[in-house]
Amino acid sequence: MSVLVPPAVIGIVGGGQLGRMLAQVAQRHGYRVAVLTGGDERTPAGAVADIEIPAAFDDTAAVQRLVACADVITWELEDVDLHLAGVAATAGVPVRPRHQVLAAAADRAAEKRALQAAGVAVAPYREAAGPAELATAIAHLDGPLIVKTARSGYDGKGQVRLAADGSEPERTATAAEVFRRLGSVRLIVEREVPFDREVSVVVARSANGAVADHGVMENVHVDGILDTTTVPARLPEEVTAAARQIAARLARHLDVVGVLCTEMFVVGSELLVNEVAPRPHNSGHCTIEAAAVSQFEQQLRAVCGLPLGDGSCRPAAMTQLLGDLWAGGEPAWGEALSDPGIRLHLYGKRDPRPGRKMGHLTCVDATPELALKRVLAARERLAP
DSSP: OOOOOTTOEEEEEOOHHHHHHHHHHHHHTOOOOEEEEEESSSOTTTTTTEEEEOOOOTOOOHHHHHHHHHHHHSOOOSSTTHHHHHHHHHHHBBBSOOOOHHHHHBBBHHHHEEETTTTTTOEEEEEEESSSHHHHHHHOSSEEEEEEEEEETTTOOSEEESSSSOHHHHHHHHHHHHHHHSSSSOOEEEEEEOOSEEEEEEEOOOSSEEEEOOOOEEEEEEETEEEEEEOOOOOHHHHHHHHHHHHHHHHTTTTTSSEEEEEEETTTTTTEEEEEESSOOGGTTTTTHBBBHHHHHHHHHHHHHHOOOOBOSSEEEEEEEGGGTTSSSSSHHHHTTTTTTTEEEEEOOOOOTOOOOOEEEEEEEHHHHHHHHHHHHHHHHTTO
């Protein structure tokens, strides 16, 4: 793998905040950035890029334009038209991670099969392509269940929970209605896991097989959306080591060149893998301040063939800023920043809708608990 050095052009597929933060890191290192947004103009990533291509991911002319100007292409989201990868391969432009990784991560059924092939534990599940298969899956999986669309769906969208207190006939009778509510598409049915903690590990892997991670992050979700992350997670040393080993194993098994986030449930001393994302992740945002080399710089280094950096994190916390905070007007940023240890990251989004990720706050402190207390207090002060 040849090393790409500045002023090479990094092509980013996706115009969101993850692409924005990658673009900022790339430009700080002297690289140029081209972004294929997916359709919109002045997107979070496109607004800071050298070149913004405001077109759909399957727009042939736009894809050819990105490929023509990029020296390497990487991703900030996985649920995209992967025809782009073929166009890039024909033109001799490397795509990292490879498109097969994205294809597995973008489809929950394919993802589960890939995780099992890698030898990691997952929650009991079944696939369902229609209401009859869904009824059979519900009948075979006891306990509370979560029915999810195989593709798309994020932040709690595209899923339905089925409680365990109904009789089997009642539960299976709902299959047709659940199938309809979820859009009459392929589904997976998972047994809900009574976890103790949700954790994630963001690992970078280079083309020569070197891996580096940021430790284990502890995550709390509210209404299906990540609300807070603290690092390091409150886990016994052996569970921490096992989580890091699982993340590295998956990066190697999937042959990732770039960044992979592995989300896991902690159940006692057992770890169950929930899902993977072949890109930087919201739970890794605190690495910008807490680590010598953030998840975004690791992505840049991996896809450009540079040595990976030190991702170890000081104790830190992150809290998400959703569009709900704008309900009463512009948040009181000065109040939040009255604590000099608070760092504010806004994503440049123009429409602060409820539930939409607009930014985040981070803090580094002596312990993750102290850092979390400070970011939550800062968020409380934002109400105008």
